[in-house]
Amino acid sequence: MSPRRSTGSRSESLTWRADQLQEAIETGGAELISDAAIAGQRVVAKVRERWALKGGRTVVSLAGATGSGKSTLFNQLVGHTVADISARRPTTSRATAAIWGDEDATDLLNWLGVNQRHHLSADGDQSDLDGLVLIDLPDFDSRELANRVEADRVLERSDVFVWVTDPQKYADARLHEDYLSALKEHETVMMVVLNQIDRVSEEGGVEGIKDDLKALVAADGAGDFTIYGTSARMGLGVSDVRQAIGSVVAERNAAENRLVGDLRTSATSMLSMVGETEIASSDVVSDDLLTALKQAAGVPVVLDAVQRNT
Numbered sequence: 001m002s003p004r005r006s007t008g009s010r011s012e013s014l015t016w017r018a019d020q021l022q023e024a025i026e027t028g029g030a031e032l033i034s035d036a037a038i039a040g041q042r043v044v045a046k047v048r049e050r051w052a053l054k055g056g057r058t059v060v061s062l063a064g065a066t067g068s069g070k071s072t073l074f075n076q077l078v079g080h081t082v083a084d085i086s087a088r089r090p091t092t093s094r095a096t097a098a099i100w101g102d103e104d105a106t107d108l109l110n111w112l113g114v115n116q117r118h119h120l121s122a123d124g125d126q127s128d129l130d131g132l133v134l135i136d137l138p139d140f141d142s143r144e145l146a147n148r149v150e151a152d153r154v155l156e157r158s159d160v161f162v163w164v165t166d167p168q169k170y171a172d173a174r175l176h177e178d179y180l181s182a183l184k185e186h187e188t189v190m191m192v193v194l195n196q197i198d199r200v201s202e203e204g205g206v207e208g209i210k211d212d213l214k215a216l217v218a219a220d221g222a223g224d225f226t227i228y229g230t231s232a233r234m235g236l237g238v239s240d241v242r243q244a245i246g247s248v249v250a251e252r253n254a255a256e257n258r259l260v261g262d263l264r265t266s267a268t269s270m271l272s273m274v275g276e277t278e279i280a281s282s283d284v285v286s287d288d289l290l291t292a293l294k295q296a297a298g299v300p301v302v303l304d305a306v307q308r309n310t
């Protein structure tokens with residue numbers, strides 16, 4: 001293995017990082033045979049698959065507990081009723097995609113495994129969403145196992161997560177412990193929405209919940225977020241969410257940022273494992289392994305090289 005610095009474009013840097021992680025997994029051999037290495041292998045494979053489909057599209061998924069209002073918000077963003085909404089819980093069992101603009105999304109949607117597809121023009125006042133693939137997911141806390149599996153499967157391959165919560169469930173462990181706590185490297189590809197604000201009657205109640213939710217998300221280690229307050233049923237606050245989604249889509253870098261976040265998470269977790277096993281630092285293989293993992297994680301390695309030379 002020959003450690004080298006990335007000098008190319010950002011896309012080369014993504015695939016280069018994936019190569020570093022791949023090399024680390026191969027170099028690490030016995031030391032890394034663990035769940036973390038297997039997960040790392042999956043991340044490397046995903047990076048290569050998603051990057052092969054790159055194009056200019058951004059996949060934004062609405063995720064959350066049953067009844068939080070994902071489908072209602074989805075329909076508001078689309079501008080008419082596409083997804084079923086109901087008082088029956090849970091309602092959505094299969095992911096549905098709304099696709100803005102002319103760029104062919106067939107291969108991407110096949111890879112995402114989303115078969116319910118609704119195409120929209122990106123002309124006129126829709127032009128800000130050109131390139132967007134918006135997905136309405138089933139509930140991630142479902143009593144139906146198939147719904148949870150479907151939500152997790154699509155989330156794994158999405159570029160941007162929009163966490164849709166409500167005044168009753170915003171502190172639920174499922175959101176914070178199972179998802180946000182594991183997403184410490186994904187701040188630029190997430191949004192947090194507090195829906196159903198029309199149901200909060202106390203004065204100052206909405207601001208209080210937003211503050212509380214913001215603090216919980218920060219405590220998860222997920223980042224410092226603006227909490228978007230919406231009433232999807234009444235159409236309140238939806239334009240702000242739409243604008244924020246439009247900005248992410250216009251940047252055209254969310255796919256890359258999500259994947260870099262995954263590589264960093266994986267490499268960092270393996271780095272801590274290697275640290276714990278205390279492989280002798282003089283060992284050439286371990287040295288290469290540490291360098292590869294640090295490069296995949298985006299940790300500077302120049303200092304190590306200087307130290308070695310002196």
Ligand SMILES: Nc1nc2c(ncn2[C@@H]2O[C@H](COP(=O)(O)OP(=O)(O)OP(=O)(O)O)[C@@H](O)[C@H]2O)c(=O)[nH]1
Nearest residue numbers: 067068069070071072090091092139196231232233
């Ligand atoms: N009061 C109020 N009700 C809402 C709001 N958004 C959605 N609802 C209602 O909440 C219920 C659930 O809405 P859905 O959009 O189906 O929720 P969902 O998150 O898609 O639910 P699942 O598909 O089961 O995961 C429906 O009766 C909606 O009319 C809102 O902002 N305010």
Ligand SMILES: [Mg+2]
Nearest residue numbers: 070071091092
């Ligand atoms: Mg739904």
